[in-house]
Amino acid sequence: MEEILDKSKIGQRIRHLRIINDYTQAKFAELIDISINFLSEIENGKKGLSQDTLAKICKQLNTSADYILFGVKTKQNSIIDTANSLSIKELETLIRYLDSLIAMKKLQSKTEKNDCF
Numbered sequence: 199m200e201e202i203l204d205k206s207k208i209g210q211r212i213r214h215l216r217i218i219n220d221y222t223q224a225k226f227a228e229l230i231d232i233s234i235n236f237l238s239e240i241e242n243g244k245k246g247l248s249q250d251t252l253a254k255i256c257k258q259l260n261t262s263a264d265y266i267l268f269g270v271k272t273k274q275n276s277i278i279d280t281a282n283s284l285s286i287k288e289l290e291t292l293i294r295y296l297d298s299l300i301a302m303k304k305l306q307s308k309t310e311k312n313d314c315f
Contacts, residue, residue: 203267206243211266213241215259218285230254259283 216226227237232251239245247255256263260282264270284292 205246209241209243215261229258
């Protein structure tokens with residue numbers, strides 16, 4: 199019988215989110231109240247996890263169980279949720295992009311006002 203849940207992919211998703219949230223294995227294991235060894239086994243697809251551990255992981259990483267278990271991203275994520283999942287480097291890049299976008303929109307607005315006269 200084929201397993202529905204792919205422990206290896208579940209572990210990869212957890213590791214990816216842990217890393218982009220700048221958590222070491224030690225810090226993350228402490229936050230979700232499991233051993234570093236058990237977290238390593240989960241991330242390497244060697245062990246499954248309980249509902250309680252899954253809930254703690256989802257809460258700490260601000261993600262859904264659907265994403266952790268199946269890789270399904272919910273379409274209802276707000277901009278705030280998305281921003282909260284970014285690393286510091288990604289946030290800095292986003293800020294630079296938004297600053298450029300604001301400047302461009304202001305310039306377009308001025309141009310449109312001038313075209314009206």
